[in-house]
Amino acid sequence: MRLGTLSTAAVSLAATLVALPTAASYAAPAPTERPAVLERVVIGRSVEGRSITAWHLGEPGRKKVLLIATMHGDETKPRQILGALRDGRPIRGIDLWVVPVYNPDGLAHGTRKNAHGVDLNRNFPYHWADLDGSYESGPEPVSEPETKAMVRFLRTIRPGRIISFHQPLNGVDTDTKNRSFSSKVADHLDLPRKAFTCGGVCRGTMTSWFNHRFSGAAVTVEYGARPSLHRMRSTAPHQLMQLFDAGRH
Numbered sequence: 001m002r003l004g005t006l007s008t009a010a011v012s013l014a015a016t017l018v019a020l021p022t023a024a025s026y027a028a029p030a031p032t033e034r035p036a037v038l039e040r041v042v043i044g045r046s047v048e049g050r051s052i053t054a055w056h057l058g059e060p061g062r063k064k065v066l067l068i069a070t071m072h073g074d075e076t077k078p079r080q081i082l083g084a085l086r087d088g089r090p091i092r093g094i095d096l097w098v099v100p101v102y103n104p105d106g107l108a109h110g111t112r113k114n115a116h117g118v119d120l121n122r123n124f125p126y127h128w129a130d131l132d133g134s135y136e137s138g139p140e141p142v143s144e145p146e147t148k149a150m151v152r153f154l155r156t157i158r159p160g161r162i163i164s165f166h167q168p169l170n171g172v173d174t175d176t177k178n179r180s181f182s183s184k185v186a187d188h189l190d191l192p193r194k195a196f197t198c199g200g201v202c203r204g205t206m207t208s209w210f211n212h213r214f215s216g217a218a219v220t221v222e223y224g225a226r227p228s229l230h231r232m233r234s235t236a237p238h239q240l241m242q243l244f245d246a247g248r249h
């Protein structure tokens, strides 16, 4: 872990994790406008300098879960799920992190890729390959600032479970490390089970790198092209709470 390259907020996060292991001493006062939020951490910046923000919710010391959305900037709906979790009542029973907008430049420009024209989900170091076109993988593994930020963040918090939200393939990837977890996710989110094989081997994806490198399990969830706002803001957040045996105060 190279703390020297982390932002001030992330350094204080890492220091806090080491120094204050108990939930009671760790929880910071929550801002009244977002009572569920324990802390806000800028984990890095995009090519164009936009903040990549992680929000810490729930109860530290419980099972640690990370939810990520908008890795592809033109897949804009699932970030509403994470925003609803962040903006609602305090969450109990789970140590939850959410990154609603992983690719802020892509979101700003309405593009799948980052501002360098790189598909962030082909830029991770596991089975990286030099791909061009719509899966442009960058000049080398972890070439992009967004990838560097996520690699550092995952090495710092080490979640037990990750769900990476995408569109529009409408299904949960069950061709993955922890199939029982994937099946459980599909059942709870009311999505079909599918095998997203990337047409063979998945090259440089975040989930495959995490699943290879860490003991936890990451799974890809794809909603359809036009999930309803009600499903994103109400149904899915509730389903996620049930999935992880969590609830809200």
Ligand SMILES: [Zn+2]
Binding pocket: 071, 072, 075, 165, 166, 167
């Ligand atoms: Zn995607």
